[in-house]
Amino acid sequence: MSGSPRITFSxxxxxxxxxxxxxxxxxxxxxxxxxxxxxxxxxxxxxxDMQPELPARSRAYGDGDEVIHWGKVLFRPDEWDQEHFPHVMGDADPGDR
Structure with a gap:
């Protein structure tokens, strides 16, 4: 029983x-x-209710969680980023680990 898609970002x-x-x-x-x-x-x-490509639910699972209703997922080939956003290329920042 999978029903309709249910996705919550928080x-x-x-x-x-x-x-x-x-x-x-x-x-x-x-x-x-x-x-x-x-x-x-x-x-x-x-x-x-806006019928997007990926619908987000608005009910939080955890107390105090902030539900994220809006977002965008972007595909970024290395060549594009090398040309337009070279600062994101290479190793991750040490603070990101």
Whole structure:
């Protein structure tokens, strides 16, 4: 029983991102990610009543969690970033680990 996709994006009290989803939500998220390419380089995350590519639920799972209703996932080939955003290329910042 997978039902309709259910995906909730939230930020916890400590600032961590959590993505909660049922099996149908996982399948939709994976499908959207696999569909990214140089010709289709992004998709939107919006409240489900707006019928976006990836619908976001508005009910938090944890007390004090901040639900994230809006977002965008962008596909960035290395060549594009090397040309337009070279500062993101290379090793991760030591503070990011």
């Amino acid at each position: 930020r916890t009290k400590d600032g961590s991102l959590e993505i909660w989803m049922n099996p149908a939500g996982r399948d939709l998220l994976v499908s959207q990610l696999q569909g990214l390419s140089e010709r289709s380089d992004h998709f939107h995350i919006m409240p489900e």
